[in-house]
Amino acid sequence: MDNYFSYDLETLVNDNDHIAGDPNAKITLVEYGDYQCPYCGRAYPIVKKLQEDFKSDLRFVFRNFPLTQIHEYAFEAAESAELADKYGKFWEMHDKIYEHQNKLDMPHLVSYAESLGINGTEFFNRLETNETAKKVKSDFMSGVESGVNGTPSFFINGKKYDGPWEYEDLKQVLTQMIGKE
Template sequence: MPALEVGRVDRSRVARSARHTGRMSDEVVEHIRGALDAPVTVLEYGDYECPYCAAAAPVLRELVEMSDGVVRLVFRNFPLFETHPHALTAALAVESTQLSGVFWEMHDLLFKRQHRLDDAALRGYADAVGADPDLAVGEPAQRFVPKVRSDYAAGVRQGVRGTPTLFVNDEPYADRVELRALQRATGLSRSLRRRPWWRR
């Protein structure tokens, strides 16, 4: 599979809700899980065929869900297509589901079903989450190449070499992708200590 062309990234527009991903025809959008105004942003560069990303996915989801609006997750594609033959087509399939508003459902499902990412499986996953399976693979999915390319280019500029790579408020995160470590890095361990026990 040919390497992605590294081009200019337009980040002037972002998603306006945790589930909204906008139109692909004229804008490149971010995929955000959590409160849009969260003071802490965890940025992940991930690959849907990477086993370490699959292990990280539920941890990052739990981090956001238990943060009470403090942490949001931004996911960007960084398919390691030279070692993961299905990574790029999987990324395109997940991007296609944004049109149905089920990006995160497809994102989570692919990490759970990582053992099978061929075209037939991707169509089935899209259908399972309520998206149009005809957009998930083949020529229709090519319209989402600019999004994947821009994510990849942004990662290259930030020095990403593998997946998952995380940044916490633009600072590289070098610890294990474990809940306690991420709580410390995002300041959640301190905020949890200050909260009443019945709100934890």
């Protein structure tokens, strides 16, 4: 299993991150993801299930890694999730986007925000100012500097995980790591 791990996570988990789960969890799983990437869409329910399985032993962090040239909606989707965070709805928006990956144009993104109780006009106007673009770009560069080479890329307890990431694979890796703690 050790040869599944490579680069260090250069930017440690910090207050700018979106963190779901117990701060004292034994395992920290960081995903660099692209909202329009189908592989990330596939990873989404897998991570959800792991969160249910491992409960307070697992804390999950999501960082943006949009490949904007090949995915035309990826950047705005990332900005939307970051903007939803200003309304305390980051994870709700993150989930909503991954559950509707085939409809990520601006009207749909605004409608997802509205469905979370956010004023749509205000959300649209704020989105137009690109106020969260800086955060998205800074996530992206932190990923490049930590050796992220595509999406999704996972880091487990600060090391890039290059092994298989189907549910059973990750479950096994996390179980072993918790055993080692």
